[in-house]
Amino acid sequence: MRKTTALRVAAAASTALLLATACDSRRGDDAQGTAADGACKGEQTTGITDTTIKLGGIYPLSGPASAYGTISNGVSTYFKHVNDKGGIDGRKVEFVVRDDGYQPPKAVEEARRLVEREKVFALFQSLGTPSTAAVWDYLNERKVPQPFVATGASAWGTDDKHPWTIGWQPDYVSEARVYAKYLKEEKPKAKVAVLFQNDDFGKDLLGGFKKAVAGSGIEVVAEESYEVTDPSVSAQMTSLARSGADALLNVTTPKFGSQALAADAKNTKWNPLHIVNNVSSSASVLEPVGFKNVQGVVSATYFKDPADPQWADDREMKTYNEALDKYAPDSDPTNQFNAYGWAAASSLHKALDAMECPTREGLRDAVRNLKDVEVGMLLPGVTLSTGPDDAFPIETMQLMRFKGERWQLFGDPVDTRKEFGAPGH
Template identity: 50%
Template sequence: MPVTANRLAIASTAFILLAASSSGALAQKKYDTGATDTEIKIGNIMPYSGPASAYGVIGKTEAAYFKKINDAGGINGRKINFISYDDGYSPPKTVEQARKLVESDEVLLVFNPLGTPPNSAIHKYMNSKKVPQLFVATGATKWNDPKDFPWTMGWQPNYQSEARIYAKYLLKDKPDAKIAILYQNDDYGKDYVKGLKDGLGAKAASMIVAEESYETTEPSIDGHIVKLKSTDANVFFNVTTPKFAAQAIKKMSEIGWKPLHLLNNVSSSIGAVMKPAGFENGQDIISAAYLKDAADPQWDNDAGMKGFLDFLAKDFPEGNKLDGSVIVGYGVAQTLVQVLKQCGDDLTRENVMKQAANLKEFRTEVLLPGVMINTSPTDFAPISQLQLERFKGEKWELFGDVISGDVGG
């Protein structure tokens, strides 16, 4: 090749490189610890053992879903390395596992750690380290506080949102309500009570006739149920976890107390609550839902449900379609994949939170029709809509419209 031609080729190559670098400046790859050209390292903490071990299936579902994504090529060409540890639902152990994930495994983010006490134990640590504590698996309202805790975000509807929806229902359909409340004496229980009172507004003082709390260490709540029956309340707001919810339903039947029964979503599981309590004892109980129920025949021809069942058949055959936790794991994993897709080649922790706070009318395949995921820099509560449901026969039947129970950050 003549010298002039060679120089011309070099010059034109240099020009092309210069043009490419100036036009591609915005598309430059940016990484924090835990992300590379080939990998996105995600941490997770679940109670695979201990008193809340039934929820461990959420982590197993997520692992199976991320494997499915990896088998299809990953996200923007990167494979997810999902590292999940057991904390036995013990807050000190949660702290230990979070430190291990952040300081030793060097994950990009900690995703969907489960439980209010465990997440409370690592809340300040994650924010001081500026590592996303993303889509925590608890409905406490405090996860929606972008001003003071910009690295923490919930996913499921928070407890106050749900309670406000029950309040709207009572004000409209049972204005003569005399409400007795049984609640767990912790952040979870108190959140629901606050939501109900806020939703009832000025009428809360006259409509609520009794409030009774219980400790998780109590073997039985039968005594509380007997006491609440004596108040002559015609509405019972049952803010309990599954074991105690089943006890309450049984005891109410035993003593012939038949108020309008509102049961929180946390304990609406057919397998864990309604069946052990006896289907005949749970008739007409009202709860609220935001996810489709695989046991409900109305979704038999639904594309989203078919996608979920296809995932179970091909990628997670040990998953029980009737276990609500499996559907939760699937839906929240799909939401994280969306966030990582939106991140593109900017896989910094800051951009992960920026994209998580920029979800607009996003839907996973398992949300009820009309329920959308929306976030903004000032709203870290992705889901705030639910639909009421009534227990009939051996299943829940949805009724009414999708209702918003927005609670500000």
């Protein structure tokens, strides 16, 4: 099992801060929940009663990654819709959202607030690899579930010392393998330039890509990194263009994804095949660049695009659109981050339904024992599956190409679990 050095540093620093101020109040917390049935006595019921369940989420509602904040809107809309239908197993969901500005120290502060003051049942959807790494030691020490974190770092599935934390989306190593497979088939002699965020997110995907193309005719000829505090990536893009690469792997968060796409469009002397990672594939990233300037860009996905007319008559998509219209009328239903949030919340609903005990331990076990669970907003052929030796819920993706004003799926879904095995094994 592996765990990156950067994750260790972030986790150690944040744990020291958190545990220095946290008291061992688990027993006191448990007393505030409703007693579970006999078989579940002694397990943590903080944040859950017979009629309510309280969840917390940490998102960058401000700062350089604020585009991701829209995800919380999709999550909140789903829970409001479910509450009006009677809740989850009769329990109404309260979803408490906190803003960390994409800053790990702030994530530490907000995690402590949600656990110790708000007394949430679980911390659902902490967003970003740095922020999640900053709080997972604390949450696992306190035995607070951290299900379906909004980051594809492979550490959430390969680390066996944090059983209370698990990812949701395809991990970055698996995503990288999908792009490598595509290039091997379409451009087997490709020379690749890579722009990546200088943290565990960027390094995870880049490392996975390099391993996946090792021994093939594909070569990474140039790499440029950026910091989340940088104002732009124009200098990096200028440097990458000098490489003469015929393919560009764009491993960025939304703000920088837009900048890289715009820089590529302006440089008429360089015309690489542009692959943008999934987290920067939303229309909200592409539209500012101008749809005419992103034609032919390639990415991969695993959930339904609300802007794709092929899903117009899809039952789940209809429910999603109706719910957004009712509970968040100012929201853009075609924004993929809204759909992402809806899909993640729906996945948690499935896990909560599967709990043998309505306890924190019950949720911890449920998310690690999913067997081909279907979720309406996921693409056909994509299901949730986990087990004793597999902590990666989603490992199937399908390639897509931007054409006209939307993404178009192409090829067959790629089950990376079957083709490559789990990352880190």
